[in-house]
Amino acid sequence: PGGQTMNPSTEELLQAIESLGTENVIVLPNNKNIILTAQQAKGLTSKRVIVVPTRTVPQGISALLALNYQADLEANARAMEQAIQRIQTAEITRAVRSVQVNGMEVAEGEIIGLLNGQLTASGHDLDEVALEMLRQMEASQYEIITIYFGEDVSQDQAERLADEIRRRYPEQEVELIAGGQPYYHYILSAE
Numbered sequence: 684p685g686g687q688t689m690n691p692s693t694e695e696l697l698q699a700i701e702s703l704g705t706e707n708v709i710v711l712p713n714n715k716n717i718i719l720t721a722q723q724a725k726g727l728t729s730k731r732v733i734v735v736p737t738r739t740v741p742q743g744i745s746a747l748l749a750l751n752y753q754a755d756l757e758a759n760a761r762a763m764e765q766a767i768q769r770i771q772t773a774e775i776t777r778a779v780r781s782v783q784v785n786g787m788e789v790a791e792g793e794i795i796g797l798l799n800g801q802l803t804a805s806g807h808d809l810d811e812v813a814l815e816m817l818r819q820m821e822a823s824q825y826e827i828i829t830i831y832f833g834e835d836v837s838q839d840q841a842e843r844l845a846d847e848i849r850r851r852y853p854e855q856e857v858e859l860i861a862g863g864q865p866y867y868h869y870i871l872s873a874e
Contacts, residue, residue, distance in 0.1 A: 690716055696724035700732060707756040708732045709763065713743040715800060733760040738800060739772040740864075741829065741872030771825070773798050773816035775809065775869040794868070809836075810844050813869050817848065825873035828855050831862030832869055844869070 691699075696717075700708050708730050710721045715738045725732040733756060737743040746763035754762070774797045781791045789795055789805045796804035796816040804815045813830075822828050828848060832841035838861065845859040855873075862870060 693723045711743040735763045742767040770874040771820040773871040829858045
């Protein structure tokens with residue numbers, strides 16, 4: 684479980700930890716709302732658990748890529764924490780209610796962009812908000828831009844956005860992944 688609106692309980696995380704056939708466990712919450720729950724589950728088990736405070740799926744993926752099976756638990760946790768510091772994440776979704784945040788007025792139904800969890804952009808055009816998020820992320824300063832497109836975005840639509848990003852950021856490698864995530868049209872990462 685995890686992600687917006689599917690947050691696991693402490694009991695569910697504890698059961699998951701206990702079900703593993705190892706004494707050493709690293710938990711990647713991938714959501715700021717799950718970090719505290721993971722810490723609580725850690726306190727209820729006799730296993731050695733480290734919670735790496737990943738706040739987004741791209742951070743979780745970056746942390747996993749830093750895993751070294753020959754290293755010990757603490758060294759892996761340190762490497763993962765370093766890896767997540769080098770990644771920017773933007774999430775593009777639709778506002779479920781009208782709100783005023785960070786000096787921005789957003790109407791219900793508008794497309795919104797969250798940069799590292801903070802609302803920083805809104806608009807009516809999905810691709811324009813995605814491109815604005817990349818501008819705010821200073822994507823040209825990174826090597827790889829990854830686009831995870833959600834269940835409400837067609838392959839063709841995602842490929843059009845990827846082509847525009849490649850045009851605007853010719854020096855960066857652009858990856859397009861069918862994430863299939865609900866709620867978020869796009870999750871963008873720059874690393």
